[in-house]
Amino acid sequence: MDSDLFSRRRAERFAQLLDEANGGRRHHVRSRADDELAALVVVGQRLVADRPAVEVDANFRTGLRAMLVAAAERQSADTLAKPDTAPAGAGVRGSLLPAVTGRRARARGAILVGVAAGAVALSGISAASENALPGDALYGMKRSTERAQLALASSDLSRGQLFLDFARTRFDEAATVRGDRARLSAVLDDMDADTRQGVRLLATVAAQRSDPAGLNAIDAFLVSQQQAVRGLLHRADHVERDRAHRSLALLDDASSRAAGIRAAIACGLPAPSASDSLGPTPDVCPDER
Template structure:
């Protein structure tokens, strides 16, 4: 609960956005994180509209309850507010502080309850929509759940790996689309977009930190993904084959970018200034190195 998502300001802003989405008073302000939190608000609204019928595992409920109780104790939810001057604090500050801290405690408590309900519901929705395909009723929920996972990710490395996981999922979906040329192309478009997003995040971190660890994840992704995408070339439709080759070309470009960055890091070059859809574009190592 110490991640950026659950910092005090973001938690309070999330509560405001939830309140506004449910018809509450609008707050005349915006924060840089509103677009990211909007995905979670959208998920909460869909959870209310489409309640899952899948029951959460008993172990999950027990673990979630233990986590929430520990968080409540750490955050002081439900405990008496203390002032800096002790129990005898007087004056305007002494009279206002309990009310303010009380509101904050109630806000934290409401957020914890919302997180608990959302987590239980989301576990059911995730299980129900996990195998949803484009055109299925739960496919929109599946994609919303993915956006929520991205919002909950604690770092760009985690987000990058999630995007690559989503690209693998799009590939599985593409393999099931038969006789729908437009649908097939749309799924591969989403797959390639996820690939670019994930690669860009991982290559950027690798270049900034001069650490090739993220490039290892890219190499593993390219190896498995290229083999699976090549399997789509068996389709009889020539337009689908041409569209598949474009995705293979992207994977080739990703592999070359990872190799170039790895060489640049190995020979001690600084982080590249140039960048594109795949992230930093490294220069070649000098011949004398």
């Protein structure tokens, strides 16, 4: 399927869902992207309900508006300037083409305006919630923004890399929680969940494509993450140290899984059919049995 067409349909469907959520006319259709776009709709509703007390830089607002208005004008001009290439005798369908094209141009302009408004609002949300910690008022918005990023990711490869980025963020949050066993455990649980999701997606892509690019991303993540999590072992609280050991064990398992898939790709084994929470479980190369 044409990626531009898919992206346009996805954007148009998001606009419909957002309109419905805000009390607009209901569109009696569904698409396969509805579940993923639902996270974006939730973010949109929360942006309307919980406006942060953050001022967006005036220069940023002005520059963004000018850029998007110019883009909308170019889109409309380019679309309307295209000659009518309908063959002679096309009849009613041919006569309707300019009208349909005009509606599409206006729809694109509306989407761009929506993107402009969302970008301005999200810039304020990002500034306010970027450093939010578990328990802070804006922490839920921070996590909603992460889910929106996942929904917008264009592939499993980029989605897997996002999950690993979020696992790093969860560690940064855990490092600030001192003397609170419950909060530390909850943040490390989320960190481990993000790690599993990211490793599973990247390992699956690598095994299916026989391409180690996803494994390289896993290895780069593990080098820094293992070193960082080991720092939690120096805490005086033995419960916190035991919990950190569980996260380290998961990272060790992820390292072994990536190494196994890399070896299977090198010796030409087909993509494994079995899998678990860390992705495909590769067979052992014949010369290693």
